[in-house]
Amino acid sequence: AQKITQTQPGMFVQEKEAVTLDCTYDTSDPSYGLFWYKQPSSGEMIFLIYQGSYDQQNATEGRYSLNFQKARKSANLVISASQLGDSAMYFCAMREGNSDYKLSFGAGTTVTVRA
Amino acid sequence: DAGVTQSPTHLIKTRGQQVTLRCSPKSGHDTVSWYQQALGQGPQFIFQYYEEEERQRGNFPDRFSGHQFPNYSSELNVNALLLGDSALYLCASSYRVPGLSEKLFFGSGTQLSVL
Numbered sequence: 001a002q003k004i005t006q007t008q009p010g011m012f013v014q015e016k017e018a019v020t021l022d023c024t025y026d027t028s029d030p031s032y033g034l035f036w037y038k039q040p041s042s043g044e045m046i047f048l049i050y051q052g053s054y055d056q057q058n059a060t061e062g063r064y065s066l067n068f069q070k071a072r073k074s075a076n077l078v079i080s081a082s083q084l085g086d087s088a089m090y091f092c093a094m095r096e097g098n099s100d101y102k103l104s105f106g107a108g109t110t111v112t113v114r115a
Numbered sequence: 116d117a118g119v120t121q122s123p124t125h126l127i128k129t130r131g132q133q134v135t136l137r138c139s140p141k142s143g144h145d146t147v148s149w150y151q152q153a154l155g156q157g158p159q160f161i162f163q164y165y166e167e168e169e170r171q172r173g174n175f176p177d178r179f180s181g182h183q184f185p186n187y188s189s190e191l192n193v194n195a196l197l198l199g200d201s202a203l204y205l206c207a208s209s210y211r212v213p214g215l216s217e218k219l220f221f222g223s224g225t226q227l228s229v230l
Binding site: 037042043044045046047050093102103105106107108 | 150
């Protein structure tokens with residue numbers, strides 16, 4: 001079974017608008033971490049935001065926020081005030097356990113920001 | 116402060132050949148992980164090295180092997196190359212101790228083409 005599911009292969013968003021990228025996950029481990037990475041055409045995976053399974057509040061990092069709904073096993077990324085430079089592939093990933101640095105990635109969502 | 120550096124950036128090999136990819140972790144990081152990213156897919160975990168030993172391995176055949184040196188840099192070796200090994204190979208570094216850093220820092224990858 002897929003551990004991370006991203007159902008949106010591609011999305012278009014107008015500059016300055018907000019966009020939500022969907023991510024659902026599957027794990028039986030009570031301790032896990034959820035990550036979002038951005039991958040521009042250069043190939044480098046750029047860390048955006050992290051949410052731990054025991055964190056009480058939703059994570060925020062600048063224009064990025066993570067809508068964490070534990071019961072639904074979803075961890076959607078919200079990008080506010082989109083910029084042209086936000087055009088890239090976005091990956092949701094999960095780490096299971098406390099000391100395991102192996103990440104399981106979803107298939108990704110391509111975001112294209114229009115001027 | 117240099118981030119994760121990988122070399123070479125691009126590589127072309129023929130079936131049956133062997134290849135070595137190199138990675139220098141971010142300054143201060145002691146753990147290196149390798150990922151394979153096929154075109155249009157999310158990265159898949161190959162293995163992780165800490166204290167010069169392979170600590171965890173994903174679902175890859177033993178044609179894939181690695182090494183970590185005392186300075187924490189790492190090599191990924193792939194023997195008997197197959198066409199299906201064509202992919203972007205990403206190296207990621209982190210601290211081994213949980214809590215010091217929750218995130219992996221990725222390099223820009225090595226694009227391997229097998230002809």
